[in-house]
Amino acid sequence: GDQVEQSPSALSLHEGTSSALRCNFTTTTRSVQWFRQNSRGSLINLFYLASGTKENGRLKSAFDSKELYSTLHIRDAQLEDSGTYFCAAEGMPNYNVLYFGSGTKLTVEP
Amino acid sequence: GALVYQYPRRTICKSGTSMRMECQAVGFQATSxxxxxxxxxxxxxxxxxxxxxxxxxxxxxxxxxxFPISHPNLSFSSMTVLNAYLEDRGLYLCGARDDRGDAEQFFGPGTRLTVL
Structure with missing residues (x-):
């Protein structure tokens, strides 16, 4: 929705390269989640952050609640990283639900 | 770990008919x-x-x-799409979480609705 601005909308990487996705929030955000949606539609949880940074393998995410943004860094991209990535913010107007970004379609090429 | 199941995964219904989808949380209590x-x-x-x-x-x-919804206990929820029409098509996802702990939400694989 309008609360979450995600960029880029599409990204193409060669295997072994790195890049970052970003989400800006237009209102108070209590936490952020990052997902990868596979070709069948399943949302795979990547990160949940209430603040700070988290790292999991080649993925690293950061959330700055004061500056209202979050990033997802993908290092050494692999073919299996391809998919659509979504950030989702928990915040106004309803703290108990997620407001999704518009997604980033990532294609990793050999 | 926390898992969420949804069924059916896919459904096709005729315009004007209704269909029910279910969501089940396993490994945690879905308070919401x-x-x-x-x-x-x-x-x-x-x-x-x-x-x-x-x-x-x-x-x-x-x-x-x-879209009547039922949430009778801490592991199950269902939603019905009544009188489905073309604009109701899409992937319906349930996201469950335990509000008493970490606020992380877990999603089922979705029910893909096609309306003919």
Whole structure:
């Protein structure tokens, strides 16, 4: 929705390269989640952050609640990283639900 | 670990008919379940938030009369799409979480609705 601005909308990487996705929030955000949606539609949880940074393998995410943004860094991209990535913010107007970004379609090429 | 199942995974219904979808949480207690619809263009819409022992809150443009929801216990929720029409097609996702702990939400694989 309008609360979450995600960029880029599409990204193409060669295997072994790195890049970052970003989400800006237009209102108070209590936490952020990052997902990868596979070709069948399943949302795979990547990160949940209430603040700070988290790292999991080649993925690293950061959330700055004061500056209202979050990033997802993908290092050494692999073919299996391809998919659509979504950030989702928990915040106004309803703290108990997620407001999704518009997604980033990532294609990793050999 | 926390898992969420949804069924059916896919369904096709004739215009004007209704279909019911189910959501089951395993490995944690789903004190709240949010239902979303992802359009063919991949945008997400929140339909409603259901919290056990509380009233279900519907978002603007979604009503109980059209999308009745049941959330009878801490592991199960269902939603029906009544009188489905073309604009109701999409991927319906349930997101469940335990509000008493970490606020991380876990999603089922979705029910893909096609309306003929």
């Amino acid at each position: 379940v949010a239902w979303y619809r992802q359009s063919p263009q991949k945008t997400f819409e929140l339909i409603a938030l259901s919290t056990v022992n509380s009233a279900i809150k519907y978002e603007q443009n979604f009503t109980q009369e059209k």
